[in-house]
Amino acid sequence: MKISYQNNGVTVFESELMCTTCTLIERADHLLLVDPNWLPSEVAFIAKEVERRRGDRELYLLFTHSDYDHIIGYERFRDSAKIIASENLLTNQQADEQMREIRKFYDQYYLPTPWPITYPREASIQVKADYEEHLIGTTHYQFFQAPGHNPDGLITFLPEAGILIAGDYLCAVEFPFIYHSISAYQKTLASLQNLIERENVSLLIAGHGPVSTEQQELKERGRLAQWYLSHLIAYGKSGTPFPEQELWRLYPHYPIIQGKFHQDNLKLAKRELEA
Numbered sequence: 001m002k003i004s005y006q007n008n009g010v011t012v013f014e015s016e017l018m019c020t021t022c023t024l025i026e027r028a029d030h031l032l033l034v035d036p037n038w039l040p041s042e043v044a045f046i047a048k049e050v051e052r053r054r055g056d057r058e059l060y061l062l063f064t065h066s067d068y069d070h071i072i073g074y075e076r077f078r079d080s081a082k083i084i085a086s087e088n089l090l091t092n093q094q095a096d097e098q099m100r101e102i103r104k105f106y107d108q109y110y111l112p113t114p115w116p117i118t119y120p121r122e123a124s125i126q127v128k129a130d131y132e133e134h135l136i137g138t139t140h141y142q143f144f145q146a147p148g149h150n151p152d153g154l155i156t157f158l159p160e161a162g163i164l165i166a167g168d169y170l171c172a173v174e175f176p177f178i179y180h181s182i183s184a185y186q187k188t189l190a191s192l193q194n195l196i197e198r199e200n201v202s203l204l205i206a207g208h209g210p211v212s213t214e215q216q217e218l219k220e221r222g223r224l225a226q227w228y229l230s231h232l233i234a235y236g237k238s239g240t241p242f243p244e245q246e247l248w249r250l251y252p253h254y255p256i257i258q259g260k261f262h263q264d265n266l267k268l269a270k271r272e273l274e275a
């Protein structure tokens with residue numbers, strides 16, 4: 001399996017499917033695993049790496065949000081890990097939809113279902129407030145609710161190490177995909193941009209595609225997302241045509257699937273913003 005980043009106790013695995021990332025953070029007294037995914041062989045590879053390195057340390061499993069590609073490996077780790085998730089994820093009323101998508105995924109590629117398909121409903125650390133700090137072992141974790149892309153996103157920051165785990169925000173391989181709310185997305189993006197201005201972020205891990213370790217690039221990703229949102233909002237509010245040519249010049253690689261996501265965003269903009 002591709003390892004897209006490895007340094008200072010941080011390993012980022014990248015699936016061959018949609019460049020979806022899975023992160024393993026090793027601290028002196030625990031490991032944190034984030035969104036293990038997609039293919040059974042890839043999750044098996046990740047599980048083997050976790051076991052190889054774990055020793056007698058506690059394992060925590062964090063979900064950045066409930067989109068099915070990010071929770072697909074839950075059952076593989078549920079008995080060996082303590083779960084961290086937002087309260088919104090744990091109480092998600094549309095969980096069946098994600099379960100259905102997982103079932104459909106195994107079915108359409110003739111993949112034997114590797115373990116029962118289940119949804120996380122309980123957690124050792126359940127993040128309820130907009131912002132919470134938790135101490136795990138000797139490591140401080142900051143958690144921020146991050147609705148917008150979907151309703152139950154959670155952003156995680158480790159101030160001592162400067163590690164920012166952003167879920168599906170600030171991905172280099174895609175513009176904002178918005179399944180939930182454009183105004184919520186804007187707020188989340190603004191707080192992410194504030195955090196990047198305020199803190200010393202040395203590593204940004206996004207849910208799809210490469211990490212970033214460069215301040216310039218971090219800010220550029222924020223600016224690009226902002227560019228997309230502002231045109232989406234102008235389209236939704238007053239019908240100003242979206243600069244499609246510019247969009248596909250910036251994101252030339254996956255026009256069929258991303259074209260569909262863009263069309264869905266445009267429809268949401270009309271629904272949510274039209275006066």
Ligand SMILES: [Zn+2]
Nearest residue numbers: 067069168207
């Ligand atoms: Zn995703």
